[in-house]
Amino acid sequence: DGGITQSPKYLFRKEGQNVTLSCEQNLNHDAMYWYRQDPGQGLRLIYYSQIVNDFQKGDIAEGYSVSREKKESFPLTVTSAQKNPTAFYLCASSHLQRKNTEAFFGQGTRLTVV
Amino acid sequence: QQPVQSPQAVILREGEDAVINCSSSKALYSVHWYRQKHGEAPVFLMILLKGGEQKGHEKISASFNEKKQQSSLYLTASQLSYSGTYFCGTEREENQGGKLIFGQGTELSVKP
Numbered sequence: 382d383g384g385i386t387q388s389p390k391y392l393f394r395k396e397g398q399n400v401t402l403s404c405e406q407n408l409n410h411d412a413m414y415w416y417r418q419d420p421g422q423g424l425r426l427i428y429y430s431q432i433v434n435d436f437q438k439g440d441i442a443e444g445y446s447v448s449r450e451k452k453e454s455f456p457l458t459v460t461s462a463q464k465n466p467t468a469f470y471l472c473a474s475s476h477l478q479r480k481n482t483e484a485f486f487g488q489g490t491r492l493t494v495v
Numbered sequence: 496q497q498p499v500q501s502p503q504a505v506i507l508r509e510g511e512d513a514v515i516n517c518s519s520s521k522a523l524y525s526v527h528w529y530r531q532k533h534g535e536a537p538v539f540l541m542i543l544l545k546g547g548e549q550k551g552h553e554k555i556s557a558s559f560n561e562k563k564q565q566s567s568l569y570l571t572a573s574q575l576s577y578s579g580t581y582f583c584g585t586e587r588e589e590n591q592g593g594k595l596i597f598g599q600g601t602e603l604s605v606k607p
Contacts, residue, residue: 413593414594423497423599424537424582424597426596439594469534481550482542483527484584484595485593486529486536
């Protein structure tokens with residue numbers, strides 16, 4: 382079955398550590414996205430990538446980094462510079478250059494700083 | 496630039512109807528609607544494009560008023576499974592795919 386897979390589902394991090402969240406898709410989508418969701422709030426765009434080896438900052442990129450070495454993969458690193466990293470992180474992918482194209486989301490990673 | 500959703504929360508009995516609104520201060524190309532159950536991935540419901548084109552679920556309807564930059568999602572004869580948080584996501588240009596600006600969400604609870 383085609384889909385988008387995030388791992389791990391739950392992640393605990395000590396203050397000062399970097400952690401990497403995995404996102405893999407087998408939908409042959411060109412574009413991939415990372416969103417952050419805080420309780421009672423909507424999704425906010427962290428980074429996105431429309432092509433391999435290229436990515437753009439979203440609205441809240443500070444303290445995060447990404448890479449896109451393969452079309453299928455778009456890992457997100459939450460660095461120690463991110464002041465408040467506890468949140469629910471969602472990865473999404475979509476086709477580009479098509480009308481009516483929706484985003485497909487992964488199941489999310491819940492990151493908690495302890 | 497975040498679209499504003501209203502109401503913030505609504506409680507229904509099974510079989511009742513609800514309308515969720517999404518308003519933007521900027522000109523839009525499209526509005527996307529998603530439903531999210533707690534702790535799960537948002538699930539696509541519908542896309543409405545400038546010019547009237549739509550794609551979405553058969554049992555859910557929505558409208559897009561281009562003059563007012565407002566979209567409304569209509570949930571009729573609600574079922575328990577409709578419970579969740581509804582988000583609108585907006586595109587200001589075409590071919591943005593998942594690069595959406597989301598509203599803050601509307602929490603819908605359907606009671607037996």
